[in-house]
Amino acid sequence: MYNNHVNKKQKNGGLGYLLVGAGAAAWWLSKEENRSKFDGWMSQAKKKLNGESIPSDEKFPVQKAGNPHPDDIADNKMVEEGAQFAVDYYNKKEQ
Template identity: 90%
Template sequence: MYNNTRNKKQKSGGLGYLLAGAGAAAWWLSKEENRTKFDGWMSQAKKKLNSESSPSNEKFPVHKAGNPDPDDIDDNKMVEEGAQFAVDYYNKKEQ
Protein backbone atom coordinates (compact mmCIF):
# COMPACT_ATOMS: atom_id res chain seq x y z
CA MET A 1 0.00 0.00 0.00
CA TYR A 2 2.86 2.36 0.81
CA ASN A 3 4.45 1.82 -2.60
CA ASN A 4 1.29 2.86 -4.44
CA THR A 5 1.11 6.24 -2.70
CA ARG A 6 4.81 6.75 -3.19
CA ASN A 7 4.52 6.10 -6.94
CA LYS A 8 1.61 8.53 -7.21
CA LYS A 9 3.62 11.21 -5.42
CA GLN A 10 6.59 10.67 -7.69
CA LYS A 11 4.44 10.92 -10.81
CA SER A 12 2.66 14.06 -9.67
CA GLY A 13 5.97 15.60 -8.58
CA GLY A 14 7.40 15.11 -12.04
CA LEU A 15 4.33 16.66 -13.59
CA GLY A 16 4.63 19.60 -11.21
CA TYR A 17 8.24 20.21 -12.31
CA LEU A 18 7.20 19.95 -15.94
CA LEU A 19 4.41 22.49 -15.48
CA ALA A 20 6.67 24.83 -13.52
CA GLY A 21 9.28 24.66 -16.28
CA ALA A 22 6.69 25.32 -18.96
CA GLY A 23 5.39 28.30 -16.98
CA ALA A 24 8.88 29.73 -16.55
CA ALA A 25 9.60 29.30 -20.26
CA ALA A 26 6.33 31.01 -21.19
CA TRP A 27 7.11 33.90 -18.86
CA TRP A 28 10.65 34.24 -20.28
CA LEU A 29 9.40 34.12 -23.88
CA SER A 30 6.78 36.79 -23.20
CA LYS A 31 9.43 39.47 -23.84
CA GLU A 32 10.22 40.31 -27.47
CA GLU A 33 13.97 40.50 -26.75
CA ASN A 34 14.03 36.96 -25.34
CA ARG A 35 12.02 35.58 -28.28
CA THR A 36 14.60 37.07 -30.66
CA LYS A 37 17.43 35.43 -28.70
CA PHE A 38 15.59 32.12 -28.71
CA ASP A 39 15.05 32.27 -32.48
CA GLY A 40 18.78 32.91 -32.96
CA TRP A 41 19.69 29.96 -30.77
CA MET A 42 17.32 27.67 -32.63
CA SER A 43 18.63 28.70 -36.06
CA GLN A 44 22.23 28.09 -34.89
CA ALA A 45 21.25 24.66 -33.57
CA LYS A 46 19.58 23.79 -36.89
CA LYS A 47 22.69 24.84 -38.81
CA LYS A 48 24.92 22.70 -36.58
CA LEU A 49 22.67 19.67 -36.90
CA ASN A 50 22.43 19.97 -40.67
CA SER A 51 26.16 20.42 -41.15
CA GLU A 52 27.10 17.46 -38.92
CA SER A 53 24.72 15.06 -40.63
CA SER A 54 27.10 14.64 -43.57
CA PRO A 55 30.67 14.11 -42.35
CA SER A 56 33.50 15.54 -44.40
CA ASN A 57 36.34 13.34 -45.62
CA GLU A 58 38.72 14.96 -43.14
CA LYS A 59 36.59 14.09 -40.11
CA PHE A 60 35.53 10.63 -41.26
CA PRO A 61 38.06 8.16 -39.80
CA VAL A 62 37.38 5.08 -41.95
CA HIS A 63 38.55 5.42 -45.53
CA LYS A 64 39.24 1.88 -46.63
CA ALA A 65 36.52 -0.07 -44.83
CA GLY A 66 35.19 -2.90 -46.94
CA ASN A 67 37.90 -2.44 -49.57
CA PRO A 68 41.04 -4.17 -48.27
CA ASP A 69 44.09 -3.86 -50.44
CA PRO A 70 45.75 -7.23 -51.10
CA ASP A 71 49.16 -5.54 -51.09
CA ASP A 72 48.65 -4.00 -47.63
CA ILE A 73 50.52 -6.59 -45.56
CA ASP A 74 49.83 -5.03 -42.15
CA ASP A 75 46.10 -4.88 -42.80
CA ASN A 76 45.99 -8.45 -44.07
CA LYS A 77 47.98 -9.66 -41.08
CA MET A 78 45.53 -7.95 -38.73
CA VAL A 79 42.58 -9.63 -40.45
CA GLU A 80 44.32 -12.99 -40.32
CA GLU A 81 45.09 -12.65 -36.61
CA GLY A 82 41.52 -11.65 -35.89
CA ALA A 83 40.20 -14.73 -37.65
CA GLN A 84 42.70 -16.91 -35.81
CA PHE A 85 41.55 -15.53 -32.46
CA ALA A 86 37.95 -16.44 -33.25
CA VAL A 87 38.93 -19.95 -34.31
CA ASP A 88 41.02 -20.48 -31.14
CA TYR A 89 38.16 -19.21 -28.97
CA TYR A 90 35.68 -21.54 -30.68
CA ASN A 91 38.01 -24.54 -30.35
CA LYS A 92 38.53 -23.88 -26.61
CA LYS A 93 34.78 -23.59 -26.09
CA GLU A 94 34.17 -26.89 -27.86
CA GLN A 95 36.84 -28.75 -25.85
Protein backbone atom coordinates in the same frame (compact mmCIF):
# COMPACT_ATOMS: atom_id res chain seq x y z
CA MET B 1 0.48 -0.75 -1.31
CA TYR B 2 2.98 1.71 0.11
CA ASN B 3 5.14 1.55 -3.05
CA ASN B 4 2.13 2.42 -5.20
CA HIS B 5 1.48 5.54 -3.13
CA VAL B 6 5.12 6.69 -3.43
CA ASN B 7 5.16 6.22 -7.21
CA LYS B 8 2.05 8.37 -7.63
CA LYS B 9 3.63 11.15 -5.58
CA GLN B 10 6.81 11.00 -7.65
CA LYS B 11 4.85 11.22 -10.91
CA ASN B 12 2.77 14.15 -9.68
CA GLY B 13 5.87 15.96 -8.41
CA GLY B 14 7.49 15.66 -11.84
CA LEU B 15 4.38 17.10 -13.45
CA GLY B 16 4.52 20.05 -11.06
CA TYR B 17 8.13 20.79 -12.00
CA LEU B 18 7.22 20.51 -15.65
CA LEU B 19 4.37 23.00 -15.26
CA VAL B 20 6.56 25.45 -13.31
CA GLY B 21 9.23 25.18 -16.01
CA ALA B 22 6.70 25.76 -18.77
CA GLY B 23 5.31 28.79 -16.93
CA ALA B 24 8.79 30.25 -16.46
CA ALA B 25 9.59 29.68 -20.15
CA ALA B 26 6.34 31.36 -21.20
CA TRP B 27 7.08 34.35 -18.96
CA TRP B 28 10.65 34.63 -20.33
CA LEU B 29 9.46 34.38 -23.94
CA SER B 30 6.86 37.11 -23.41
CA LYS B 31 9.55 39.73 -24.15
CA GLU B 32 10.40 40.38 -27.81
CA GLU B 33 14.13 40.57 -27.06
CA ASN B 34 14.11 37.12 -25.47
CA ARG B 35 12.08 35.64 -28.33
CA SER B 36 14.65 36.88 -30.86
CA LYS B 37 17.48 35.41 -28.73
CA PHE B 38 15.61 32.11 -28.58
CA ASP B 39 15.07 32.13 -32.36
CA GLY B 40 18.79 32.66 -32.86
CA TRP B 41 19.65 29.79 -30.53
CA MET B 42 17.20 27.49 -32.28
CA SER B 43 18.51 28.33 -35.75
CA GLN B 44 22.08 27.67 -34.58
CA ALA B 45 20.98 24.35 -33.08
CA LYS B 46 19.24 23.37 -36.33
CA LYS B 47 22.36 24.20 -38.32
CA LYS B 48 24.52 22.13 -35.98
CA LEU B 49 22.13 19.18 -36.17
CA ASN B 50 22.06 19.39 -39.98
CA GLY B 51 25.86 19.40 -40.08
CA GLU B 52 26.16 22.93 -41.41
CA SER B 53 29.15 24.84 -40.18
CA ILE B 54 28.61 28.10 -38.34
CA PRO B 55 31.33 30.66 -39.09
CA SER B 56 33.35 31.57 -36.04
CA ASP B 57 34.85 34.99 -35.42
CA GLU B 58 38.32 33.72 -36.39
CA LYS B 59 37.14 32.56 -39.82
CA PHE B 60 35.14 35.69 -40.58
CA PRO B 61 36.92 37.52 -43.45
CA VAL B 62 36.49 41.09 -42.17
CA GLN B 63 37.85 41.61 -38.68
CA LYS B 64 37.66 45.37 -38.27
CA ALA B 65 34.89 46.50 -40.58
CA GLY B 66 33.64 50.01 -39.94
CA ASN B 67 35.91 50.61 -36.98
CA PRO B 68 39.40 51.64 -38.15
CA HIS B 69 42.18 51.89 -35.59
CA PRO B 70 43.33 55.49 -35.12
CA ASP B 71 46.96 54.55 -35.91
CA ASP B 72 46.10 52.71 -39.14
CA ILE B 73 46.71 55.57 -41.60
CA ALA B 74 45.82 53.67 -44.79
CA ASP B 75 42.54 52.42 -43.37
CA ASN B 76 41.60 55.84 -42.01
CA LYS B 77 42.35 57.42 -45.39
CA MET B 78 40.14 54.87 -47.12
CA VAL B 79 37.30 55.56 -44.69
CA GLU B 80 37.73 59.31 -45.14
CA GLU B 81 37.67 59.03 -48.94
CA GLY B 82 34.59 56.85 -48.79
CA ALA B 83 32.79 59.42 -46.71
CA GLN B 84 33.86 62.20 -49.08
CA PHE B 85 32.44 60.28 -52.04
CA ALA B 86 29.09 59.96 -50.27
CA VAL B 87 29.06 63.68 -49.43
CA ASP B 88 29.90 64.64 -53.04
CA TYR B 89 27.20 62.32 -54.36
CA TYR B 90 24.61 63.80 -51.98
CA ASN B 91 25.59 67.37 -52.88
CA LYS B 92 25.34 66.68 -56.63
CA LYS B 93 21.97 65.02 -56.17
CA GLU B 94 20.63 67.99 -54.20
CA GLN B 95 21.80 70.58 -56.80
